[in-house]
Amino acid sequence: MRTRYHRLLALIGLLGSGLLQGAEPADLMVVGDIxxxxxxxxxARVLAAKNGKIIYVGPENGSEAYRAESTKVITLESGQMVLPGIQDSHVxxxxxGLDELKCDLLNLPTPKRIIEVVKAYSEEHPNDPWILGAGWAPPLYRDGNPNKADLDKILPNRPAWLTSQDGHSGWANSAALDLAGIDKNTxxxxxxxxxxxxxxxxxxxxxRESAMNLVEDITPKPEDTIWEAVLLQKQREANGLxxxxxxxxxxSPRALKVYHTLATRGELTLKVQCALATDAAKPDSQVDDFIALREQYTVGDRLRASSAKIFEDGGIEGHTAALLEPYVDRPGDSGExxxxxxxxxSIGKRLDQAGFQLHVHVIGDKATRVVLDAIEAIRKDNGFSDxxxxxxxxxxxxxxxxxxxxxxxxxxxxxPMWxxxxxxxxxxxIPALGPERSGRLYQIQSFLNSGAVVSxxxxxxxxxxxxxxxxxxxxxxxxxDNPSAPPWTPEERATLPDLIAMYTINGAYANHHEKTTGSLETGKAADFIIIDRNLFDVPVLEIRKTRVLRTYLDGKEVWPAELQLEVRAGPEDSLVTLTISNSSGEPLDAAAASRMELRAGSSLSSSRADWTVLPVTLEAVGGVLQAVVPAAETIQFIEVLEK
Known part of the structure; x- marks a missing residue:
């Protein structure tokens, strides 16, 4: 059997040229569509970086001055492109990641299926004192209200606590309500x-909303070491995207401490701005605590805590969003x-004076109106700060x-995914707002047209x-999953350049580091990605299939996507063992295995759409992935793909 791996980069190597007098040689150079x-x-055609900073970006003519024998040069394959690193400004x-340790209820189609999954999970975890889950969808239930009786049937004695997909509701059984002391008099x-x-x-x-804390606060929490492991895994996945x-x-302060631990160990491969949780039940003096946390946990440009999170309302589906006009299905109720x-x-002025950004959750139009009125008052009293x-x-x-x-x-x-x-x-x-207001949801293009910064x-x-x-x-x-569906409010469709800007330079602006990252310009950090297709050249419905081949942070590669596939004799004559490793030496884990599949074909000239997906389970063993497959005579080529 022969093996084949479609390499993600056409040329990675050391290409030398004479260094022009007075120029500083780059550590890294990328040649391609930038x-x-x-x-x-x-x-641009060439990007050059040294010591984590971009020292040249422009045409090939002129880049020779930055290329030396010591320069690592990456030449992209045709069709690939370079973008600034992605900035996710609300995540x-x-x-x-901690929710993923619980019973997974995401994307389950019916209430019956949710109960089946919870029951199976409880049987698989007989020693867990609580059954914790996350991800059920409120639209599956009338008024978004699942009932404790359904959980009581499968968990009459063990407490269960399941949070909703949107994070604004929780579902408890009777045992959990009893432990929390919640009854009709509460x-x-x-x-x-x-x-x-x-x-x-x-x-x-x-x-709903703050009532969730009555149960959430008494549920068991993982140890710090688990939090660290989860964060390492999730940042790896983020880098891979x-x-x-x-x-x-x-x-929370505890979560901020976990980020700080990774940052001080040099293991944080993201630049992180943190929004500290405000509490409306506490006085404005909580800002003093925020100042102390910011001073204690800032680590250069890798970790900052200079934003403050405020929830101004809840969600429409649970009728907890604050509206200017009442809900259609609840006359007289506009939320609050x-x-x-x-x-x-009052608290906004204190935060603004202390240099904190307000990061405010707003769903309903009244919530947005009140927050803007507050910002206007803050600007009037404090002056226009940045x-x-x-x-x-x-x-x-x-x-x-x-x-x-x-x-x-x-x-x-x-x-944008909403x-x-x-x-x-x-x-x-639609049942809550009616057709007119529902036709004005997520007005991205209107905001862009207004000249606002949109992240x-x-x-x-x-x-x-x-x-x-x-x-x-x-x-x-x-x-x-339904490309033939009619677009929702098509007048609010945004363009590709604007959406890229929202995820790059505008996100950097929102996080107060647009002078050092967010675009690829001389003097900025070499935070960039290499992707497998030019987004401007492919059909728009193919954008979702984009794969990130390389991610660089401060000029250091934090996501390698190039893999090596080795085939050797298996435990029996009719079997072969496949081993997938990372060419950079980075370990591969179960999360990486879940994103991969093996496909096999009898001819390179045949359409890969006709190749067979090998029904194997990849297992992480010592930093590599392994699987045993039948050595079929018809299999001549094997390819590793990420889903």
């Missing part, structure tokens, strides 16, 4: 709601803001408020971490 995302949105990387906490039987007032098992910078959109204007302005408030989600915004973002120096942060019609919109949003965030684990999937949806406004 989209710089500078102010002119210009293209929950560590918390989402009052709703501020900014929260205990869903109840309308006749008996007994809790039904669904808790081309992500070099993030804003952790809600972080969690911070009134006076309170928000703290760059960032409002995230912006599901429904009054048209008259859009222009205020630019005027007030406020960043609009969207999650911008298509799905069950959340059809079964949750992008995945909001993972709410939606996919993959930025290329989000870019495709932002352009098309149609679901990834």
């Amino acid at each position: 989209y710089t995302v500078d102010s002119a949105r210009s293209w 929950h990387l560590l918390d989402g 009052p709703d906490p501020p900014r929260g709601r205990i869903e109840r039987d309308p006749l008996t007032r007994e809790p039904t098992g669904t808790l 081309g992500i070099t910078s993030i804003q952790e959109a809600l972080i 803001v969690y911070w009134d204007l006076e309170r928000l302005t 703290t760059r408030p960032q409002l995230a989600h912006l599901e429904l915004v009054a048209p008259s408020d859009i222009a205020r973002f630019r005027k007030l120096g406020t960043v609009a942060n969207f999650s 911008c298509y019609s799905d069950a959340w919109i059809v079964e949750g949003t 992008a965030g995945s909001d993972w684990p709410i939606t996919a971490l993959n930025p290329f999937e989000a870019i495709q949806v932002g352009i098309t406004r149609i679901p990834l």
Whole structure:
């Protein structure tokens, strides 16, 4: 049997040339199609870096001065391209990773299937004191309210706590409610709601917003070493998607400490801005605690904690978003803001004076209005500082408020993956808002037209971490799995250049480091990615398939995608053993195995679409992946692919 691996880069090696007098030789040089995302949105042919900084970006003519025998030169294959590193300006990387340790309820299609999965998980974990899960979709349930009785049938004695996909609701069984001391006499906490039987007032098992803390606070938490391992895994996955910078959109002191541990050990391969969690129940003096945390945990440009997260409302599907007009299906109910204007302005002034960015969750149009009013008051009293408030989600915004973002120096942060019609919109949003308001969701192009700075965030684990999937949806406004579907509000479709900017230079601006990263320009950090296709040349419906081949942070390769496949005799004559290793020596783990598949064919000239996917399980063994497969006579070539 012969083996074949389609190499991801055509040429990686040391190419020498005479170094021109006075020029500084580069450590690294990339030759190919380079989209710089500078102010002119210009293209270059060569990028050269030394000591983590870009020292040249431009045409090949002139780059010779930076090439020496010691320079590592990467020449791209035809069709590949270079982009600045991706900046995800709203993500929950560590918390989402910790959720993956729980029972996975994401994308389950029916309430029945959810119960089946929870039951199976509980049987597989008989010694766990709690059954914890995450990811159930509220649109699967009437009014988004699952009932404790369904959990009680399978878990009558062990407490169960399952959080929703959007993070705004939790589902408890009776055992969990009892441990939390929640009964019909328990009052709703501020900014929260205990869903109840309308006749008996007994809790039904669904808790909204701050009421979730009544149970969440008593659930067992993993040890710090587990948190560190999870963060290492998730940042590896982020690097593999081309992500070099993030804003952790809600972080606790404990989570910040975990990031700090990795940063001080030199293991943090992301540039991280953290949004510290505010608490409306605490006085404005909590800002003093934020200042202390910022001073204690800042590590150069790798880790900063100079943003403060505020939740101004909840979500439309649970009727906890704050609206200017009442819900269609709940006359007289407009939701409520969690911070009134006076309170928000008060703490906002303190945060602004201390140099913190406001990072505010806003879903409803009233929530956005109140936050903008507060920012206007803060600007009036404090003067116009460069703290760059960032409002995230912006599901429904009054048209008259859009222009205020630019005027007030406020960043609009969207999650492009939300911008298509799905069950959340059809079964949750439209019945709650009606067709007119539902037709004004996620007005990305309107914000771009206004001149506001628009950034992008995945909001993972709410939606996919993959930025290329989000870019495709932002352009098309149609679901990834149904390309023939009509676009949702097509007038709000954004262009490819604008979406790339949202994920690069605009994200850098939102995180206060656009002078050092976010575009490929001389003097900036060599934070860039190499991808397998030129996004400007491929059909828009192919963008989602983009694969990141290399990710560089400060000139250091943090994501190698080139693999080596070795085939040798197996334990029996009819079997062969396959070993996949990383050419850079980086270990491969179970997460890497889940992204790979092996395909086999009898001829290189045959269409790879006709090649057979080998039904094998890759196992991580000592930093490599291994599998045993039948040595079929018809198999002549094997290829490794990432899904």
